[in-house]
Amino acid sequence: MKGSGASALVTVLEREGVEVVYGIPGVRNIALYEAIRRSTLRPVLVTNERAAGFMADAYARSTGKVGVCAVIPGPGVTNLLSGVGEALLDSSPMVVLMTAVRKDRHRPFQAQEIPQVDLVKPLVKRVFRIRQIATLPEVLGSAFRTARTGEPGPVAVDIPENILLDSGSFPDYEPLPPLPVGFDEKKFAEIVALLCKARQVGIYVGYGAVGARGFIETLAELLDAPIATTISGRGIIPEDHPRSVGFGFGPAGNPIAEEIFRLCDTVLAIGCKFGEVATGAYGFRKPRCLIHVDINGEVLGRNRMADRTLRADAAVFLPRLVDVLASRQIEGKSEGRICREIARLKEEATAHIARLPERQEAVSPIHLLHRLRSLLPRDAIVTTDSGSHQFWVAGTFPVYESRSLLTPTDFQATGFGIPAAVAAKIAFPERPVVAIxxxxxxxxxxxxxxxxxxxxxxxxxxxxxxxxxxxxxxAEEERQGQGSEMTERLMPDLEALSAALSLRHFRIERDAQITEVLASALDASDSVLIEAHIPEAEIDRYLQERLGVASERLPFSLRLRYLAREAWRVVTG
Structure with missing residues (x-):
């Protein structure tokens, strides 16, 4: 193929199956955006490059494809970094097209020139540099392969402006499949033996097992096992499945999961890291036998010493395991006891919510999210930001479909929720999308x-x-005994803000209004802002447990200082 570097780049994107490119055009990448405009690709122009990163991440999470964003050098790159960090820690495949200043003029102090490769390197799996126009397809193809191989994540491609403008001839391009991950047969056999001998197995799945619902369900039937997930893994198994117990299995997780997993002497963890957020500040007990399987060997046994580990792709491991166990005699099956106990606990939880009194002066997060779930179809997509609302969603809002809850788990970037919702709606225009x-x-x-x-x-x-x-x-109140004005926000007139942004504005001030207002807002054909007045001090079980565990792990001298400060406040009034 022949043409400019920009046209060659766009051809590679098209053949990689890219549909959308997020970003903002600038003087340095005009040629790229012109080539995009003339192609089948859809350019989505954001208001700030940080949102471009969040949107590319959310696109990847919701579709399973690689998210792509294109930015100018200098401020475009620095603005983008929060989105790249989110994709890195939450395992989202992303290709960042970083235009660089011209490299053919050899003049210093060019506008927007910073050491952007060094800046972005810690936040990506790899930085690819294109310095010769003839290598563009090959290098860009390698970038896509790296984003997909192993644990998915972001990569950056540094492309000087002159490469986009120059013309040349290029070899035909065909996408490269992800590189395979090895499989240790001896370790696999040891895991099979442990599972067959276990008294009661529990299955714990993370985002690394997304797309494996059928195999997980079959495995759970073979082992007569309950299924819990990480926060980012929610929806891999519908949470109304008879064997689903929700997220987590420690004190910060779903109470049903905690109670059911107490019965499990063996836990098979697949596609997860046991990170701080997923475990509520690492606040869970290790079972008698922990088996940890993940495509990234660097996470195995890091936060909890596992009895057996295996580096493997869940898409390879699970079919192999199901095939082997189907022909084995498995001891200790409970003959339906686990499913009956899960059903009983779910009924009690539903009855408990129904018995909760309605608030007259504010809105109960539990009632709000419970009724929102009842009004949305099963495949609705929900996004969240970082904050207390995120953990109310984790504990109260059931998820029924894979890739339908998009939440900033390990990087915890504020500002993720609304851009993520926009990206999800662009990808799935027929599905309702709610940003909480x-x-x-x-x-x-x-x-x-x-x-x-x-x-x-x-x-x-x-x-x-x-x-x-x-x-x-x-956290202030947990550690210091009282909160401060540093956590109070000055908010604009939300009705006026909605009008300025062409949003329909709705307000919920007490529980009795929830159903009617939500129904009207969700039925609207345009974008809406639903303002729900939540009590100031309302936090959920997850945050209570996480903050308590985190405080216990502070240095003794610091805890003693906090206690002395609190005692002084009590004495002095």
Whole structure:
């Protein structure tokens, strides 16, 4: 093929199956955006490059494809970094097209020139540099392969402006499949033996097992096992499945999961890291036997010493395991006892929610999310920001479909929720998309509503509104005995903000209004902001447990200082 570097780049994107490119054009990458405009690709122009990173991440999570964003050098790259960090820690395949300043002029102090390769290197799996136009397809193809191989993640491609402008001839391009991961047959056999001898197995799956629902269900039947997930793995198994116990299996997780997994002497963990957020600050007990399987060998046994580990792709491991166990005699099956106990606990939990009194002065997060779930179809996509609302969703809002909950788990970037919702709506225009956010998330990303309008992608924003950084306030109170004005937010007139952004505005001030207001807002054909007045001090079980565990692990001298400070406040009034 012949043409400019920009046209060759776009051809590679098309053949890699890319549909959307997120970013903002600038003088340095005009040629690239012109080539995109003339192609089958859809350019989504954001209001800030940080949102481009979040959107590319959310696109990858919701579709299973590689997300792509294109930015100018200098400020375009620095603005993007939060989105890249989110993709790195939450295992989202992303290709960042970083235009660089010209490399053919050899003049210093060019506009926007910074050491951007060094800047982005710690946040990506690899940085690819294109310095000769003839190598562009090969290098870009290697970038896509790296993003997909092993644990998915972001890569960056550094492309000087002159490469985009130059013309040349290029070899025909065919996409490269991900590189295979080895499989240790001896370790696999040891895992099979342990599972066959276990008294009661529990299955714990993370985002690394996404797309393996059928094999996980079959495995659970063979082992008569309950299934728990990480926060980012929610929806891999529908949470109304008879064997699903929700997320986590420690004190910070779903209470049903904690109780059921107490019965398990062996836990098979697949596609997870046992990270701080998933485990509530590492607050869970190790079972008698822990088996850890993940495609990234560097995470195996890191936070909990596992009895057996195996580096393997869940897409390879699970079919192999199901095939072997189907022909084995497995001891200790409970003859339906586990499913009956799960059903009993779920019935009790539902009855408990129904018995909760309605608030007259504010909105109960539990009632709000419970009724939201009842009004949404099973395949609705929900996004969140970082904050207390995120963990109310984790504990209260059931998820029924894979890739339908997009939440900033390990990087915890505020401002993720609204851009992620826009990207999900662009990818799936026929499905309802709700962004659940807090005051900080709205302040950080509300301008991306303009992107939703521009793209014809209406979203619903549900705001947990209490004018506070609730999670930070709770940490202050846990450690210092009281909160401070540093966690209080000055908020704009939300009705006026909605009008300025062409949002329909709804307000929920007490529980009795929830169903009627939510139904009207969800039925609207355009984008809406639903302002729900949440009590200032309301935090969920997860945060209570996580903050408690985190405080216990502070240095003794620091804990003693906090206790002395609190005692002084009590004495002095």
């Amino acid at each position: 956010t807090g005051d900080a998330g709205l302040l950080a990303a509300s301008m991306e509503v303009l992107t939703a309008i521009r793209e014809g992608a209406p979203i619903k924003i549900l705001l947990f509104h209490n004018r506070r950084l609730t999670m930070v306030r709770a």
